[in-house]
Amino acid sequence: MMIASVLELIFNGVAYGIVLFLIACGLSITMGLMGFTNLAHGSIVMFGGYLVVALMKGFGWPFLATIPAAFVVCALVGAGFERLLFRRLYSAGELNQVLLTIGLVFISVAIATYLWGAGQQPLQMPAYLNARLSLGLFEVSSYRLFLLLVGGAMTGLLALVFERSNLGAQVRAAVDNRQMAMSCGINVDRLFTLVFAVGCGIAGTGGALSVNLLGLDPSFPLRYLVFILIVVTVGGSGSIWGTLIAALLLGICDVFSKYYVPEAGAFTIFALAAVILFWHPQGLFGRAAT
Amino acid sequence: MTMVALRSLEPVRLLAERSRWRAAEFVFWSFVVASYFLFPGYLVLISQILIAGLFALSLDLLLGFGGMPSLGHAAFFGLGAYTAGLLGQMGWGEPISGLLLSGIVAGVFGLVCSLFLSRLRTTAFLMVTLTLGLLLREFANRWSGLTGGDDGLSDIALWPLFGVFRFGLSGHTAFWYGLCVTFIVFLLVRRLVHSPVGLALEAMRENERRAVALGISPRLMVIAIFTLSSAIAGLAGALLTQTTSFVALEVLSFERSAGVLIMLVLGGVGTLYGALVGAAVYLVARDVLSALDPVYWYFWLGLIIVMVVLFANDGLVGLSQRLQARAVRRWEAA
Amino acid sequence: MTDPVLFTQGLCKSFGALRVTNNLDLRIEAGARHALIGPNGAGKSTLVNLLTGVLKPSSGRVWLNGEDITRLPAAERVWKGLSRTFQVSTIFPRLTAFEAVVLAVCRRERLLRNPSRLLSGCKPQAEEAWDFLGRFGLTGVADRQMGELAYGQQRLTEIVLALAARPKVLLLDEPAAGVPAQDSEALFSAIENLPRDVAVLFIEHDMELVFRFAEKITVLVAGESFREGVPAEIASDPDVRRVYLGDEDDE
Ligand SMILES: Nc1ncnc2c1ncn2[C@@H]1O[C@H](COP(=O)(O)OP(=O)(O)OP(=O)(O)O)[C@@H](O)[C@H]1O
Ligand SMILES: [Mg+2]
Numbered sequence: 001m002m003i004a005s006v007l008e009l010i011f012n013g014v015a016y017g018i019v020l021f022l023i024a025c026g027l028s029i030t031m032g033l034m035g036f037t038n039l040a041h042g043s044i045v046m047f048g049g050y051l052v053v054a055l056m057k058g059f060g061w062p063f064l065a066t067i068p069a070a071f072v073v074c075a076l077v078g079a080g081f082e083r084l085l086f087r088r089l090y091s092a093g094e095l096n097q098v099l100l101t102i103g104l105v106f107i108s109v110a111i112a113t114y115l116w117g118a119g120q121q122p123l124q125m126p127a128y129l130n131a132r133l134s135l136g137l138f139e140v141s142s143y144r145l146f147l148l149l150v151g152g153a154m155t156g157l158l159a160l161v162f163e164r165s166n167l168g169a170q171v172r173a174a175v176d177n178r179q180m181a182m183s184c185g186i187n188v189d190r191l192f193t194l195v196f197a198v199g200c201g202i203a204g205t206g207g208a209l210s211v212n213l214l215g216l217d218p219s220f221p222l223r224y225l226v227f228i229l230i231v232v233t234v235g236g237s238g239s240i241w242g243t244l245i246a247a248l249l250l251g252i253c254d255v256f257s258k259y260y261v262p263e264a265g266a267f268t269i270f271a272l273a274a275v276i277l278f279w280h281p282q283g284l285f286g287r288a289a290t
Numbered sequence: 291m292t293m294v295a296l297r298s299l300e301p302v303r304l305l306a307e308r309s310r311w312r313a314a315e316f317v318f319w320s321f322v323v324a325s326y327f328l329f330p331g332y333l334v335l336i337s338q339i340l341i342a343g344l345f346a347l348s349l350d351l352l353l354g355f356g357g358m359p360s361l362g363h364a365a366f367f368g369l370g371a372y373t374a375g376l377l378g379q380m381g382w383g384e385p386i387s388g389l390l391l392s393g394i395v396a397g398v399f400g401l402v403c404s405l406f407l408s409r410l411r412t413t414a415f416l417m418v419t420l421t422l423g424l425l426l427r428e429f430a431n432r433w434s435g436l437t438g439g440d441d442g443l444s445d446i447a448l449w450p451l452f453g454v455f456r457f458g459l460s461g462h463t464a465f466w467y468g469l470c471v472t473f474i475v476f477l478l479v480r481r482l483v484h485s486p487v488g489l490a491l492e493a494m495r496e497n498e499r500r501a502v503a504l505g506i507s508p509r510l511m512v513i514a515i516f517t518l519s520s521a522i523a524g525l526a527g528a529l530l531t532q533t534t535s536f537v538a539l540e541v542l543s544f545e546r547s548a549g550v551l552i553m554l555v556l557g558g559v560g561t562l563y564g565a566l567v568g569a570a571v572y573l574v575a576r577d578v579l580s581a582l583d584p585v586y587w588y589f590w591l592g593l594i595i596v597m598v599v600l601f602a603n604d605g606l607v608g609l610s611q612r613l614q615a616r617a618v619r620r621w622e623a624a
Numbered sequence: 625m626t627d628p629v630l631f632t633q634g635l636c637k638s639f640g641a642l643r644v645t646n647n648l649d650l651r652i653e654a655g656a657r658h659a660l661i662g663p664n665g666a667g668k669s670t671l672v673n674l675l676t677g678v679l680k681p682s683s684g685r686v687w688l689n690g691e692d693i694t695r696l697p698a699a700e701r702v703w704k705g706l707s708r709t710f711q712v713s714t715i716f717p718r719l720t721a722f723e724a725v726v727l728a729v730c731r732r733e734r735l736l737r738n739p740s741r742l743l744s745g746c747k748p749q750a751e752e753a754w755d756f757l758g759r760f761g762l763t764g765v766a767d768r769q770m771g772e773l774a775y776g777q778q779r780l781t782e783i784v785l786a787l788a789a790r791p792k793v794l795l796l797d798e799p800a801a802g803v804p805a806q807d808s809e810a811l812f813s814a815i816e817n818l819p820r821d822v823a824v825l826f827i828e829h830d831m832e833l834v835f836r837f838a839e840k841i842t843v844l845v846a847g848e849s850f851r852e853g854v855p856a857e858i859a860s861d862p863d864v865r866r867v868y869l870g871d872e873d874d875e
Contacts, residue, residue: 035413037413088600094359095353095359096599099551099599100595100596100599102592102595103591103593103595105592106588106589107588107589107592107596109592110586110592113588114589222545225544226424226544229417233418237413264432265432266424266428267425267428267429267432270425274418274421274422277414277418278418281410281418300763301722301753301754301766302744302751304720304750304766305726305744305746306744308723308743308744309744481740481742485741485742485743486735486736486741486746487736489730492716493716493719493727496716496717496719497717499710499714500710500714500716502678502699503676503698503707503708503714503786504702504727505699505732506699506727506731506736507697507700
């Protein structure tokens, strides 16, 4: 019994962690590699969630079909913002980036409230995602298993693409020396837009997948901003693996602490993050500043 | 002969010019005092503005002069607010000693934090201050035995100021008390900014490598300025508690940390007056816009921030200085 | 032989696998006019950064005035009389040249420990700063922000900043780079005319300036001290010609 419940908690923590990874990895890349601190990243996640709600309720789309739609639309939105706004601020210092994107967060909160109301959005999941499955030793909800599988697949794909395409090295080269990168045949503008688009697409997908796990209301970007930033900074921004490990670590710790010490709330997570950051300010896998 | 005399006077004149009191400053403070008579129905709002302005001033010291952006400055504001609140609940209602003690508590906590923070810069600094703020808020939220949790602290007894002036609902005492504290702190900060230490602080902000090469220790500077800034934030928090007889958990919130940053940027970073102007504009706008609909307030707030970042990077004070300079040029040309 | 004011023992620095400073024993005597030359990438700037504490050595020690300063933070080395300039202009863009020099003087006089002192009360410091600027013909631009100055003026202001600390040892990393030719003459005479107890180590690529002003030359190649001697010895050394001066001729 004891073991079963621990296993189930670990399972839930991993599923939660994967979701955190999906919604945070785009920010980790833009922050760590491109030096752009985008606090509005959570707004894209929320947008992905609302898109699912709108498509399912308004147009009767099946849940599964909304997921790729969320990816595409959020990627386009991300690319649009990069082209129109963020591009001007790459060299404007992190304070301006932080402020501008906080402004966008507030605007997105207002718009979401206006369009969908202030309350939580209940979402009726298809029946097969409302079941409980037995995995031998313990039972899990099929929704979480689904999150885990889809999230895991996306993570694997992302890691593969990221390593194979040398994307990280290209972006870093473009940031360090734009001229040089361009003369090596890297289209820097397009590369940055692409990175933003993919990051936002994944974030939107994360938001779409997790409406029933994280909840969805207009204050979502503010509420989850913190978790996203903690995942990114604890993992060490710019490191995919670091972000993944931090997301899993925080996911598992959160699930355990909510189960065993519910009165502590989010305190456990913040304290864990603070300890890690005090001890290792660049994050677990971040590069030390030179 | 005259050449020699001119030459030796010039350096002293240049330094004096830097810290000279300008006419606009007298106008500004006269207006603040006059607002007591001009807007007698809004004394509570004006006190709030003074308090927020003081809080923004503490951030200006840190960000505008030290170049360190904090996303968790509400931690120190809230610490001051809770200290004052707890003192009141424990039966010590003497305002001035309570105020000073709250400032000291926030300052000591700031000192401890700065020992860690002094190693960090820019994004890492932002993130760690953010985490710190969240940690403290969650701590207060959970330790409700002490802090009242979500309900906050109420019924904070405050003795009359100097044993004479009662803190009533009308807000007369609160206004003058808030104004005096803000003005005194402002004078001290203004002095500091125009001292060699202030110059060193600006040098650090401008170019840390160069500052180090002059023998300025960044570590000591960060510790000193962060501690001072935290103490002033604590004073502002305590003022809020004392003038409202209430502490809400919101004093520690991220929204407050972000809000004070926005006020400062709106008013103009690194100008001292920007802190006060920004606070006034922000709070008045919030009052007007959220009276219409709280949702609109968030929308307009967001839009204003975006506009300020894109088009008026030096805030309202910078904008007015630019306009003034242009008017002078026009006038001279004519 | 007198005791050196600044010397290193087995100083090493590696960036990853790249060894930039290799087991260096450098001695700078009191009052020296010591030139450090070497091809690009020889590790000259790195050496200055190691001496001033901007970089931490991988191994080895640095001694200043008979004291081991290897672990001392950069700012505290300045307090002990070690000043430097940077190879590329490193300024305070939004401070005026005058403010910057006043700050350097105030720092030297320990006024940063006294926050109650107002700048307008720092008369002697202001006058001293003005004198320093005057020596390099900078009073005309003293109240301009450093970022607006011409590159040569920025470089000169940087020298003034280093001098204003009244150092015992002055490390100059290509001080004349970017300074107009007539100014660099004045610059080096000013450096040469510093009090004789100030030791100067300067990095310079212009061999004419080196041979005019140096009393001792160290040739650094690949992080190692390749040759050391008085200018005449170095000038006639065939190996030095080969590794370094030869390159100069080609340019
Ligand atoms: N922070 C660093 N990280 C990695 N390598 C570095 C770093 N700083 C310097 N180097 C390398 O160390 C070597 C020595 O550099 P250094 O700047 O000391 O040369 P230098 O002798 O001053 O050359 P120059 O005459 O061009 O100024 C170079 O190959 C340089 O690429
Ligand atoms: Mg060099």
